[in-house]
Amino acid sequence: MLALTIAATVHISVLGSFHPVQFELQPAAGQTLMVESEGRTEVLEGEHTLPLTGPAKVAGRNGAAVRFRLALPGSAAREYIGKLEVRRAGVELLAIVEMDRETAVAAIVEVEGAAGLPDEARKAQAIVTRSYLAGAHNRHLGYDFCDSEHCQLLKGLSHPTSAASRATLATRGQVLVYKGDVVPAMYSANCGGHTKTLAQTKWATPQAGYPFFSVVCPLRGKALGHGVGMCQMGAIDIAHHGYNARIILGHYFPDTTIEALSGQCSRRSRSARS
Template sequence: MGNRQQNLAAIYLKNFLIANKMMVLKLPGVFCFIFLLVLSTEAKEIPSTVDVSILGIFHPRHIRVEGKDTFDIILKEDIINVNGERKREFFSLENPTIELPGKIKRTYRGIVKVFPNGGELLIINKVKIADYLTSVVGAEMGDGPYEAQKAQAIVSRTFLVKNLHRHKDFDFCDLTHCQVYKGKESETALSKKAVNETNGIVLLNGNKVADVYYHSTCGGKTADLNSIFDKKNTSIISVSDSSYCQASPYYHWDWKLSIKDAPFNKIKIIKRAADGRVTLIEVDGKREKGWQFRMKIARKYGWNTLKSSWFYIRKDEKYFYFHGRGLGHGLGMCQWGAKGMASKKKKADEILKHYFPKLRLCKIY
């Protein structure tokens, strides 16, 4: 068939699909046909803005909001005091700068709402999705190569669409529990370009927006979702990362814990997944999941201690020694691996196909 016949066939097909209430979407080298009636609601009801809880990690009781005017906001007896005037809530003008005196100062796009909440101030940033993603991609991918930034933009957008209203009073927090968000501080020219050029593109699992994950460093092989969290999910599988993330400072790591400071006396690895992660561990005779043990240790001693569930243990008379690989849960896209692939001239769609082989790209808005 010649080019003219192919073009005519494509036009006839497109008109047929539109007439039959089907959505026709084209990506480079990919056609995505989705029935509007069965496309999940999270893909059809996407707001223009999201509400993000900011700076909650500081448990603020006193903040300063700067813009056209400056407002000192202090929490007193579950009522906020704004420049000496008692109020139940506060709304800023556009693009305010928020300062926690002596701690941190950041500028945010959109507006900020402040409410009393359980003995501290709840600060909500209402921000356009594109601006939010620009900040997230900059914070999560840093100065990584452009194709890695595009891959991050698509994964972060997919996470956003799938997880709207993740918290009771807002959509997302600004920490790794959701996605790292730092307002204008983390925006870059590349992150803005990556978000704009991938506008509306997400990953699908079947005809639904996919559950996606990403992490800093896999250590050579990503994790299988079923082995980490015992979830019945066949879309997030373990893949070999070859040498892509070897440049990460967390590809290999070591940490030692003094026996006298350890919250246990005996520890034994019982079971590993095929990807190397510890799935079952025995601590003083009691068994627990590997990821639960890792989180418990990290919360007690810091997140830079037991960096992943892929570790080995040895002991002498003074210390428990942990030797491990990777940083984070290991699921989905390895960010250092994405950088490595991009540095070897891989495109964003190739990066995503590598880390999410069971998912497909689609432009949903």
């Protein structure tokens, strides 16, 4: 067990790339939302949709995490589980969802994992994603991560029985560790034959922590992405040769170990009976 105390939730700003000035909020099926705005608390249930045009806080009864849908007017809603806070940011609104890290991992792996991806490559992706969420700091001011490629793509909940959810559950709490710290692990689509060290990138900010290494990749071809950390195409190739997630990660992240975050056994309580 890793003796680090890392919060089990992350604050992710969602839908920001659409530059929202208004959101439409709806409870997921069977859920009750408590919406606090302008000093009032409103109960939102059933099929009702509530427009949000300013600061608001949304949770379930007793302030617990809750399942809800959020949309921009006229576009498809995305579903999340957590607590929502809407803040003003200039003329736009920020929607920040505090969600369980495991929920976020599954949602990101859902976007990153194409159908037909070998299970071990998907598990490697889950561990990389979780490590990033637990180990990366100061990406944004006032919240942890955004849901765009700047941090990691997230488009709402993964289906509970999807391959992404299964890979997340199979690796629950596991992160890459280097010298006692969680590695803010990165990945890119195709390294082109060699991965890069941090110093070889344009963001050569001298910093303590994992330096990343240049390793040979089994796949060549046209480089796509920054080339630091795990090469997704290379990971698929290694998995196709019968190697597991541990071997894949050992290859792309030399000198690291895989360890379990402590406090991962506490389950989110089911919605309280009222």
